[in-house]
Amino acid sequence: MCLPFCRVSGYRSSGVTGYATRILGLGRLLGRRTAFAREVSGMTSTHDDERTDRRRGGLTMRDIAALAGVSSKSVSLVVNGLPGVGEQTRLRIQELIEQHGYTPRAQAQGLATGRAFLIAHVFNNPNPEYLMLMQQGLLDALEETGHALVSFPMQRDDPQFLDRLRSFVDRHRLDGVVFTSSVSEDRRIRPLMEDLGVPYVRVAAKALDTRPRSVVGGDRAAAGLAAEHLYALGHREIAMVAGPPSFLSARERQSGFLATLEGFGAALAPSLIKGGEYTFASGLAAGESLLGGPQPPTAVFAANDEMAVGVMQAAQRAGLRVPNDLTVVGFDDFSIATRVFPRLTTVRIPTREMGRLASLKLLQRAQGTSCAPGELIIRETSAPPRS
Numbered sequence: 001m002c003l004p005f006c007r008v009s010g011y012r013s014s015g016v017t018g019y020a021t022r023i024l025g026l027g028r029l030l031g032r033r034t035a036f037a038r039e040v041s042g043m044t045s046t047h048d049d050e051r052t053d054r055r056r057g058g059l060t061m062r063d064i065a066a067l068a069g070v071s072s073k074s075v076s077l078v079v080n081g082l083p084g085v086g087e088q089t090r091l092r093i094q095e096l097i098e099q100h101g102y103t104p105r106a107q108a109q110g111l112a113t114g115r116a117f118l119i120a121h122v123f124n125n126p127n128p129e130y131l132m133l134m135q136q137g138l139l140d141a142l143e144e145t146g147h148a149l150v151s152f153p154m155q156r157d158d159p160q161f162l163d164r165l166r167s168f169v170d171r172h173r174l175d176g177v178v179f180t181s182s183v184s185e186d187r188r189i190r191p192l193m194e195d196l197g198v199p200y201v202r203v204a205a206k207a208l209d210t211r212p213r214s215v216v217g218g219d220r221a222a223a224g225l226a227a228e229h230l231y232a233l234g235h236r237e238i239a240m241v242a243g244p245p246s247f248l249s250a251r252e253r254q255s256g257f258l259a260t261l262e263g264f265g266a267a268l269a270p271s272l273i274k275g276g277e278y279t280f281a282s283g284l285a286a287g288e289s290l291l292g293g294p295q296p297p298t299a300v301f302a303a304n305d306e307m308a309v310g311v312m313q314a315a316q317r318a319g320l321r322v323p324n325d326l327t328v329v330g331f332d333d334f335s336i337a338t339r340v341f342p343r344l345t346t347v348r349i350p351t352r353e354m355g356r357l358a359s360l361k362l363l364q365r366a367q368g369t370s371c372a373p374g375e376l377i378i379r380e381t382s383a384p385p386r387s
Helices: 026-031 033-041 047-055 061-068 072-079 087-100 106-113 128-142 161-171 189-196 219-233 248-263 280-291 305-317 351-362
Strands: 006-011 020-024 118-123 148-153 176-179 200-204 214-216 238-242 273-275 299-302 327-332 345-348 375-377
Touching: 061 072, 061 087, 072 087, 118 128, 118 161, 128 148, 128 351, 161 189, 176 351, 189 200, 200 351, 214 351, 219 238, 219 248, 219 299, 219 327, 219 345, 219 375, 238 248, 238 280, 238 305, 273 280, 280 299, 280 305, 299 305, 305 327
Parallel strands: 118 148, 118 176, 176 200, 200 214, 238 273, 238 299, 299 327, 327 345
Antiparallel strands: 006 020, 006 148, 345 375
């Protein structure tokens, strides 16, 4: 569980199960600034820092200074783009830095430049796998810049939402903020962040801000893939378990799914659309309601994988076999999709890639708003209806 405010350093892995995080309280980070200050000022470097740099095979600031025949303070001034060094000396130091691949630590630079080298992720999505994938993507881009990631959960219905957000951004000298669903959907974010003068990016199911400040998930088009799949299989008695209406992603997935079916002339009756909360329990309840009648649907699309697995449980309780009697399709392609039997057919959206794009846009290293489109992943829970 993440602390209310924490600093996260991540290590990349191809899968969520291999993802490791190290969480440090901000107080611990601040407690180290004395050591960082010594390096920046050129007075001395800590023995631990020297040993760490040498174990990594890199040179220290002191080494660069010795090669250039100058003080460590001069090297620090050049690294941080500060005045106080002659032009010839500056060029000599820069050549040595490039020649030996010296990389200064971001925290040490921060003390000299007044920057904290922190990027914040502000969220309220309770799904742990979504958070892990999103933060993996954010860190994929940030690790090349030396920035640390700060995780800050908030609730949109908190009466102190704006005051807390303003205080958080002001207090920690952030280089930027990434807002993800559903906090990103709050209209008050844009005027607040513009007033604070801090760069930000909003990740959402559709564009909610200017192009440089938006990363779009494309949930509407992705949900249409599920509708196309079910219709192509021959299903006409189709039902849907929708997500919570307060989430833009849920509204976009529902509208995309229904619009695609309507385009085929297969509009759903209101009785075949049940509300859910993006949880297993709500999917189970919706599934029991849909499958308990005399003429149950032959296929169900659930707006996320957890609800889809709940529908599969309801089918089992009703004596229905998946996919022989009922096709089930989910959305997200989180790990639960391959940990159930039969494995779940679902729609994959590039959550990790969205996080990476958000970081790149925040650092002004990317221009687009969308990642790769959603992808239908066909597994064992889909089949044609029984004749």
